[in-house]
Amino acid sequence: MPTGTPRESRTVPIELAVNGKTHLLEVEPRMSLLDCLRERLLLTGVHAGCEHGVCGACTVLIDGTPIRSCLMFAVQADGCTITTVEGIAPAPGELSPVQDAFCETHGMQCGYCTPAMILTAHALIANNPAPTREEIVEAVSANICRCTGYAQIIEAVALAAERMRGRNQPARQP
Amino acid sequence: MPLHRLCADYRSRCACRRTHARSQSTRAAAMSGAPFRFISSDRRVREDRRFVAGKGRFAADVALPGTRHVAVVTSPYPAARITAIHAAEALASPGMHYVLEGRELAAATQPLLAGLDTPNVQRRPLALDVARYAGEWVAAVVADTRALAEDAAELVQVNYEPLPFVLDGEQAFHSGSPAV
Numbered sequence: 001m002p003t004g005t006p007r008e009s010r011t012v013p014i015e016l017a018v019n020g021k022t023h024l025l026e027v028e029p030r031m032s033l034l035d036c037l038r039e040r041l042l043l044t045g046v047h048a049g050c051e052h053g054v055c056g057a058c059t060v061l062i063d064g065t066p067i068r069s070c071l072m073f074a075v076q077a078d079g080c081t082i083t084t085v086e087g088i089a090p091a092p093g094e095l096s097p098v099q100d101a102f103c104e105t106h107g108m109q110c111g112y113c114t115p116a117m118i119l120t121a122h123a124l125i126a127n128n129p130a131p132t133r134e135e136i137v138e139a140v141s142a143n144i145c146r147c148t149g150y151a152q153i154i155e156a157v158a159l160a161a162e163r164m165r166g167r168n169q170p171a172r173q174p
Numbered sequence: 175m176p177l178h179r180l181c182a183d184y185r186s187r188c189a190c191r192r193t194h195a196r197s198q199s200t201r202a203a204a205m206s207g208a209p210f211r212f213i214s215s216d217r218r219v220r221e222d223r224r225f226v227a228g229k230g231r232f233a234a235d236v237a238l239p240g241t242r243h244v245a246v247v248t249s250p251y252p253a254a255r256i257t258a259i260h261a262a263e264a265l266a267s268p269g270m271h272y273v274l275e276g277r278e279l280a281a282a283t284q285p286l287l288a289g290l291d292t293p294n295v296q297r298r299p300l301a302l303d304v305a306r307y308a309g310e311w312v313a314a315v316v317a318d319t320r321a322l323a324e325d326a327a328e329l330v331q332v333n334y335e336p337l338p339f340v341l342d343g344e345q346a347f348h349s350g351s352p353a354v
Binding site: 085100 | 232
């Protein structure tokens, strides 16, 4: 498009199922899923870090799989089931075992990478209830943390996996 | 793999009391003469809860009414004289409020504090008359949303006169290489 031509701002209707609630939205095709979740649905737990797919702070789960919401358009998520960190707690006022483990091992300092780490950990444990340390390192290698040096993050994931194995409850919801 | 290796350190903030209750009570008895309430005590941090719940209020999460958004126009040249900035088309685009140029900002502010004793090398947030590196901010546009600001920034037209440039630090020492 040549410089100087006004941009047309048509919108597209989409339906997003986020944390168990369905939202009908009109979005511009160029709006990223990250911006849509933060600005339109006010789910500010998902963070903009690099906005080009390197840091992982924008991670959300689509159908249980971690994805980069900064690299996805909102219109591409039409009809998808999205889980953000706000939807990971089992009930209001409670914390999931992963969230609790992160508190217990102090797996954060500034907290910016933390929602993404927690979602990635949930996805890992749902697929692999007994991850080895190498598997945990591999799983969170897509999420950059500037503060902690990752040691307590790995501990948190291992602790959470251990606790979730001991529960009388499947890790992955059917 | 050893979980909670921090537990080995009696100053640890680990709270898994169930597993280590016996050893902790022994340590507590040994430390009963400790004079400090917080130092060397088993304390939990306070801020973890809101971060794990995604409720940390980072700068971008604060949405005050009347907030405007800024996008910047950058120099594509490593060295260039800025001869003109045409902002009329940008100002006419939706949601736009202002276009700030280097001269106006320089008239209202001091140069940035460099931290080095180089009084002849001035650094400013917006380039003043000359852009000295590719990517230097030349103008700032203010709009109602970030997307509108970025749209308007693309409409600002800047006239540049490219100048000779030097990219290598050692080459910059040679006489005859352009001064930045």
